[in-house]
Amino acid sequence: MKNNELLIEKAYLNGEFVDSYKTFDVINPATGETIGKVPDLPMDKVEQAIADAEAVWPAWRKTLVGERSKLLYKLYELTLANREKLAEIMTLESGKPLQESLGEVDYSASFLIWFAEEAKRSYGDTIPSLQNNNRLMTIKQSVGVVAAITPWNFPLAMLTRKVAPALAAGCPIVLKPAEETPLTAIAFAKLSQEAGIPAGVFQVLTSTDAKGVGKLFATSERVRKITFTGSTAVGRSLMEQAASTIKRASMELGGNAPFLVFDDADIEKAVQGAVTAKFRNAGQVCVSVNRFYIQDSVYDQFAEALAKAVEQLKVGNGMDERVKVGPLINKKGLEKVQAHVDDAVKRGAEVRVGGKALEGTFFQPTVLTSMPNDSLIAKEETFGPVCALFRFSSEEEGIRLANDTPFGLAAYFYSENVRRCQRVSEQLESGMVGVNTGMISDASAPFGGVNQSGVGREGSHHGLDEFLEIKYIAYGE
Numbered sequence: 190m191k192n193n194e195l196l197i198e199k200a201y202l203n204g205e206f207v208d209s210y211k212t213f214d215v216i217n218p219a220t221g222e223t224i225g226k227v228p229d230l231p232m233d234k235v236e237q238a239i240a241d242a243e244a245v246w247p248a249w250r251k252t253l254v255g256e257r258s259k260l261l262y263k264l265y266e267l268t269l270a271n272r273e274k275l276a277e278i279m280t281l282e283s284g285k286p287l288q289e290s291l292g293e294v295d296y297s298a299s300f301l302i303w304f305a306e307e308a309k310r311s312y313g314d315t316i317p318s319l320q321n322n323n324r325l326m327t328i329k330q331s332v333g334v335v336a337a338i339t340p341w342n343f344p345l346a347m348l349t350r351k352v353a354p355a356l357a358a359g360c361p362i363v364l365k366p367a368e369e370t371p372l373t374a375i376a377f378a379k380l381s382q383e384a385g386i387p388a389g390v391f392q393v394l395t396s397t398d399a400k401g402v403g404k405l406f407a408t409s410e411r412v413r414k415i416t417f418t419g420s421t422a423v424g425r426s427l428m429e430q431a432a433s434t435i436k437r438a439s440m441e442l443g444g445n446a447p448f449l450v451f452d453d454a455d456i457e458k459a460v461q462g463a464v465t466a467k468f469r470n471a472g473q474v475c476v477s478v479n480r481f482y483i484q485d486s487v488y489d490q491f492a493e494a495l496a497k498a499v500e501q502l503k504v505g506n507g508m509d510e511r512v513k514v515g516p517l518i519n520k521k522g523l524e525k526v527q528a529h530v531d532d533a534v535k536r537g538a539e540v541r542v543g544g545k546a547l548e549g550t551f552f553q554p555t556v557l558t559s560m561p562n563d564s565l566i567a568k569e570e571t572f573g574p575v576c577a578l579f580r581f582s583s584e585e586e587g588i589r590l591a592n593d594t595p596f597g598l599a600a601y602f603y604s605e606n607v608r609r610c611q612r613v614s615e616q617l618e619s620g621m622v623g624v625n626t627g628m629i630s631d632a633s634a635p636f637g638g639v640n641q642s643g644v645g646r647e648g649s650h651h652g653l654d655e656f657l658e659i660k661y662i663a664y665g666e
């Protein structure tokens with residue numbers, strides 16, 4: 190860690206790294222050690238940052254789109270050139286295995302290059318008039334100052350997914366990273382400075398007063414758009430507050446993803462997909478599977494194969510290359526996972542593998558069978574390394590159980606029958622469906638949820654529209 194010059198214990202305000210404030214500790218969840226201290230900014234600095242962002246908007250939105258594209262491309266190159274350094278910081282502050290952090294850097298960079306290209310394609314329309322000889326057209330323009338709040342589970346990807354399209358669209362953006370993982374965001378700010386992103390266009394505000402900063406972001410008249418990834422409870426509160434200024438809002442919130450295995454599935458592939466979709470980041474992913482629904486006739490076969498695969502997963506400090514499952518982010522996360530497992534067992538579930546907390550905030554990779562439908566896991570996101578196997582008999586019942594939730598982010602299912610694949614994917618109430626795959630994230634695809642999992646889409650060409658307003662212009666004869 191000594192030679193990692195991207196580990197900077199400062200906030201990034203209006204083009205400068207600043208540190209003359211009281212600080213808070215950033216903790217390595219694998220060891221409990223403090224790995225850095227960053228400024229706990231007072232609220233007037235947050236206000237100042239928003240004002241500075243507003244001040245640079247007129248110049249930034251006027252830059253040629255080709256110029257913004259080049260800056261994003263430069264930032265993409267710098268991100269990849271610093272892959273190991275960024276990944277190291279990410280593993281130290283989030284606990285995720287180093288291989289996953291390296292993968293996250295690549296995934297994060299893919300948003301930078303994607304939006305470097307999409308920036309150039311924010312096309313408007315020309316429209317035939319119905320009424321007279323007016324000539325009608327639309328153009329797309331930046332919405333204005335964007336405020337972003339990001340979570341700890343993907344310290345870099347959740348950031349580039351917002352920052353890249355905002356910059357591409359011509360919006361300045363102020364970001365408050367999660368207090369658990371601010372160092373990755375600060376490292377990225379350093380790269381943005383090196384890339385030549387002008388002062389005030391991208392700022393990183395570190396604070397422990399999430400509620401206060403959130404309120405300021407949501408209610409400030411200077412901020413035209415708020416973009417948030419995190420829990421549904423916080424998203425709901427931010428939307429309520431944002432209503433006071435009729436602010437545009439994108440919300441990527443919690444999920445409760447179902448994973449159905451039908452009797453005509455390739456069980457071996459389904460097990461592989463299940464492990465991918467469940468154990469990435471120790472299950473602390475909003476698209477992690479929370480509920481496995483397995484059809485009666487293949488239930489035992491699937492449960493046995495999954496239990497075998499899960500027993501192989503090595504738990505430990507993410508800096509150890511053999512480790513597949515790191516710690517949970519903190520004690521609160523661990524307690525929730527334990528409570529969900531205990532509740533399931535109390536209601537009659539059987540522990541096939543794991544089921545217990547280990548030292549620190551580590552939890553054993555776990556497989557539970559005979560899950561009752563009234564358990565907590567059926568209703569709430571567990572956010573931990575627990576596979577809970579429910580049973581269903583008919584396709585209709587499987588779909589009904591999968592949809593029995595107010596959330597609708599991701600859903601997965603396995604079947605080799607193409608007609609069933611079409612039928613089921615159309616009936617699942619979620620923003621994203623993985624058919625015979627446990628891996629759905631892709632910068633070129635629209636990521637987002639329905640119902641209480643959120644509003645808006647990130648990534649893809651839709652992700653750029655979230656930061657653009659449509660202006661209609663009529664030219665008379």
Ligand code: ADP
Binds near residue numbers: 402419424427
């Ligand atoms: P999690 O439970 O995954 O930490 P949160 O929704 O609490 O999810 O956190 C996601 C982000 O929201 C973090 O940056 C956190 O600091 C921030 N946050 C937490 N509470 C609030 C709040 N009341 N208002 C605004 N932001 C908040």
